[in-house]
Amino acid sequence: MRRLLFALLLSIVAGISFVPAAAAAEEIVVTGSTTVLPVMQKAGEAFMAANPGIALAISGGGSGNGIKALNEGLCHIAMSSRDIKSSEMAQGKANGVNPARTTVAVDALVPVVHPENPVKALSTAQLRDIYAGRIANWKEVGGTAGKIVLISRDTSSGTFETWESMIMNKEKISPSALLQASNGAVVQAVAKNRRAIGYIGFGYLNRSVKKLDVDGIEASPATALAGRWPIARELFLFTNGEPAGAVKKFVTYLLDPQKGQKAVAETGYIPLQK
Amino acid sequence: MSTAGFARKETYIRRILAGIAGCSLFFLALIMLFLFMEGLPVFGRLAPPDFFFGMGWYPTQEPPEFGIFPLIVGSLAVTLVSGVLAIFLGVMTAVWLTEIAPAPVRRVCKPLIELLAALPSVVVGFFGMVVIAPLLQRYLDVDTGLNLFNAGLMLAFMSVPIVCSVAEDALYGVPATLREASLALGATRWETTIRVVVPAAFSGIGTACMLGMSRSIGETMVVLMVAGGAGILPASIFDPVRPMPAAIAAEMAEAPFRGEHYHALFAIGMVLFLFTLLFNTIAQRIAEKNRQSLG
Missing domain, CATH: 1.20.5 (Single alpha-helices involved in coiled-coils or other helix-helix interfaces)
Structure with a gap:
């Protein structure tokens, strides 16, 4: 009896203190923008499965924190949804770090409405006024009279962050906006409501909603990659110097149209052209 | 041995x-x-009145705002709407089951109603989102079907089984002698039910209501999916709201670890915990009183 108990206890202890047995030879620490994070997580899993010798430690925390970590030698790859600032570049140089930029994807958002909504195009200024609550009726922007129902992503999502920085220009989104927890939920809410307007990543567009032209430009991967679509930004990775060794292997994997770029598309961003 | x-x-x-x-x-x-x-660390940087009574919830703005008053009101409003619906439906069903339905019907119906409690909340939420919301928009011409009423209705679906089951037990526990005495005095069956049986089971029914409401206030998936998620004080029953569990569920994954936002979300969790504790304590109190009065 006593022996049995002891064995039981031992196995519990062993279970708790279980650590991955195969200690990886190399670890790549990745941190930074939560916008880039889902791509890295998705691609990272497949990468680790294909390269058992390399372990990835991926965490979020924001673009600024990522670049800061790179400059302080705390990570190998910093994810960023914006370009590096000259002050950050100087800080890196002072620490002997030489931040080098690699573009991995394009993040583009498209405003969507119910397919029966007659409105076809809006300007960025109109979008801002709508989301700030200054334009509250569809007839003010050429639609049929009716209250505009704002659909937005949650304030802590990367999508919201992009929308806020590219459209809102530091203004607050009206508190009466309906906050949805995912791109899919936004599509669902807009598809079911004639008075709704929402915004989603390109990858989530489908026939149940109608995309709007913005500033006279049609939303398409081509206009976004050409830099003409107004609500698009590039997503970057920063490394100390050009990627080398295991880091290079991972970056190459990410840029591969059949591998990493597939993860980019699955996450809802626009893959880079081959 | x-x-x-x-x-x-x-x-x-x-x-x-x-x-x-x-x-x-x-x-x-x-x-x-x-x-x-x-x-608790959130109060190191934020005065409690600003937190509890602040009107703006802008956790990622510069500077951020952490006012959870609209969230508290949203939670209470949703609980109230679902409470009214669930108590009405649940107690009425329980009365029907004990007082009117023949025994075989009761034997079949009660387990069926209790089975409803097994419905996953995400399914209920999806139903509200895909079926009820468009109906509300079409027939009541509301701006959005994802609103307080829809969330309350869905939560009521989820708490009716609890309310009904507990209330039914309470009603069933009323001694047959009470009913017989009332009927012998010339009261009709309706009068007996409404004036004698229900008052006799009152504390049990009270417990049922409280348990149902405590279920509603803590329920997350349904309010995340159908309450709309707008951090405003609802002016009508068809306005969208953002109850506390929805805010926590939606934002926790993206809040920077140990940042102000993270602590604020945990503080909301504290508030929620206190509310549920309150409801459960009241339920327990009522149940205890019941036991004493019978003993």
Whole structure:
């Protein structure tokens, strides 16, 4: 009896203190923008499965924190949804770090409405006024009279962050906006409501909603990659110097149209052209 | 095995059971401690009145705003709407089951109603989102079907089984002698039910209501999916709201670890915990009183 108990206890202890047995030879620490994070997580899993010798430690925390970590030698790859600032570049140089930029994807958002909504195009200024609550009726922007129902992503999502920085220009989104927890939920809410307007990543567009032209430009991967679509930004990775060794292997994997770029598309961003 | 061997075995079993019980209590206590440890730091940077009565919830703005008053009101409003619906439906169903339905019907219906409690909340939420919301928009011409009423209705679906089941037990527990005495005095069946049986089971029904409401206020998936998620004070029953569990569920994954936003979300969790505790305590109190009055 006593022996049995002891064995039981031992196995519990062993279970708790279980650590991955195969200690990886190399670890790549990745941190930074939560916008880039889902791509890295998705691609990272497949990468680790294909390269058992390399372990990835991926965490979020924001673009600024990522670049800061790179400059302080705390990570190998910093994810960023914006370009590096000259002050950050100087800080890196002072620490002997030489931040080098690699573009991995394009993040583009498209405003969507119910397919029966007659409105076809809006300007960025109109979008801002709508989301700030200054334009509250569809007839003010050429639609049929009716209250505009704002659909937005949650304030802590990367999508919201992009929308806020590219459209809102530091203004607050009206508190009466309906906050949805995912791109899919936004599509669902807009598809079911004639008075709704929402915004989603390109990858989530489908026939149940109608995309709007913005500033006279049609939303398409081509206009976004050409830099003409107004609500698009590039997503970057920063490394100390050009990627080398295991880091290079991972970056190459990410840029591969059949591998990493597939993860980019699955996450809802626009893959880079081959 | 000798008698002493059995006695030893008994002691072992007793100790193991005590150990397991201790473990679960210990872990629950740890979770509570963790909740408060992660939630309280927010008050180091934020005055409690600004937190509890602030009107703006802009956790990622520069500078951020952490006012949870619209969230508290949203939670209470949703609970109230679902409470009214669930108590009405649940208690009426319970009365029908005990007082009117023939015994075989009761035997079949009660388990069926209790089975409804097994409906996953995400399914209920999806139903509200895909079926009820468009109906509300079409027939009531509201701006959005994802609103307070829809969320309350869906939560009522989820708490009716609890309310009904507990209330039914209470009504069933009313001694038959009371009913017989009332009928013997010339009261009709309706009068007996409404003036004698229901008052006699009142505390049990009270417990049922409180348990139903405590279920509603803590329910997350449904409010995340159908309440709309707008952090405003609702002016009508068809306005969208953002109840507390929805805010936590939607934002926790993206809040920077140990940042102000993270602590604020835990503080919301604290508030929610206190509300549920309050409802459960009231339910327990009512149940206890009931036991004493019968004894």
